[in-house]
Amino acid sequence: MSVFRCVLFYTAVCHFGESKLCEHDIKLDGILGESLTIFKLSTRSDYEKLLLKSIANKTKTKLLSYKLKGHESHHHGLHSKYIYHENNKSVMINNLQRGDEKNYELTVEQTNGEEEFCNIKVKVYEGISNLxxxxxxxxxxxxxxxxxxxxxxxxxxxxxxxxxxxxxxxxxxxxxxxxxxxxxxxxxxxxxxxxxxxxxxxxxxxxxxCNPSKDNSLWYLMPYTPVLLVIFLPIVVVLVVVIKRKCNKGQHKKQCTNPSNGEQSRPPAPAPVLEETPDPTHTVYATVKKSENSNRPFSSVYELAGPSDDNSHIQSRNSEDTRI
Structure with a gap:
């Protein structure tokens, strides 16, 4: 783009001594919304005033006037639309719009009263973006x-x-x-x-x-497989060594034998103590007070053991008989 503008500026170089600032009419294309430099003035001591006009239907409208000697500008209409830059001697149209697509006349007045002019035709296009x-x-x-x-x-x-x-x-x-x-x-x-x-x-x-492996969500990683191996293989080796060392310790034995179990390792539960089963034979011990008046021996072991709950009333009767 800069080369294109340089060519346009070169074609706008004035041939002094003639009534026109430029040898031929200038045609310029500008980008919608951007700035466009329409003319660069040469440095001459006899230039006194610059005047920019638009031409539509044979009617000329003043847009900008600038006193080159006193560096004083007068804007007709929009103040910042048409500008003359003293530092590079250029006339510029800011923020190009569709309405700026027209013919312009640039006039320079000399100190002796003579005028030089140049006709400029501007076209505005929408620039290409986001291709x-x-x-x-x-x-x-x-x-x-x-x-x-x-x-x-x-x-x-x-x-x-x-x-x-x-x-x-x-x-x-x-x-x-x-x-x-x-x-x-x-x-x-x-x-x-x-x-x-x-x-x-x-x-x-x-x-x-048309890569058939695109159905795999990780297909795009295939070119990077060697790099991934170099990065992750040492990590895997270190993890294996650490786990193996933990497996060699007694307190981590359960965790190593069953790595999927996330519970905290603890010592094995003690084996249940089996209680001894008592002999089904019941041995009954009893203290029997023998009556002082009775001299007969016990007739059986049941008599020695004493009366049972079921025969308590019989035993009570016998006690009464003995007292009599």
Missing amino acids: TVSVTEDSRNDTCKVIMKCLMQTGENVTISWMKDDENLSHDSSTLEISITSDNANSTYTCTARNSVNEQSSNHTLSSA
Whole structure:
């Protein structure tokens, strides 16, 4: 863009001694919303005043007047729209809009009263912005086709061109369809959009086109497998060594034998103590007070043991008889 403007400025160099500031009328293209330098004035001591006018339907309207000797400017209309920069002797239109697309007349008055002028025609275009290449893939019937579209957010009067690597393609449409073969499987295709005010380019490489492994969510990591191995393999080795050392310690034995169990390791529970089963034979001991008046011996062990609960009333009767 800077080279383009330099060429325009070069064509606007004045040939002094003539009635015109410039040899030919100047045609300039500006970007919508940006600034445009329409003329650069040469340094001459006899220049006294600069005047910028617009021309529409043979009617001239004053836009800017500037006293070159006293460095005093007078704006007619918008104060910051039309500016003369003393430092680089340039006349500029700020924030170009559609309404700025018109013819202008720049006049310079000399100290002797003579005037020199130059006609300038300005066209305003929307610049190209945010150029991208969208890609659609079709892998049916064991073939791979890629459809690339050159898209832009803004831009008018745009021409499109395509390149395969460093080779220009005879294709000027915004859509390019490619069948993947061994000749172009790793090629880079570049789309360039141009108009009279700017240009932009965007590209796409076909190396990953119709890759069957794209169904795997980690397919994009495959080129980095060696790097990942170098990073994570030492970590895995260190973890294995640490776990093995813990397994050699007694207090971590349970955790090592069952690593999936997240409970805290603790000593094994003691084996239950088996109680001795008593002999089903019951031995009954009893103290029996023998009556002083009875001299007969015990007739049986049951008598020695004393009366049972069921025969208590019989034993009570016998006691009464004995007392009698």
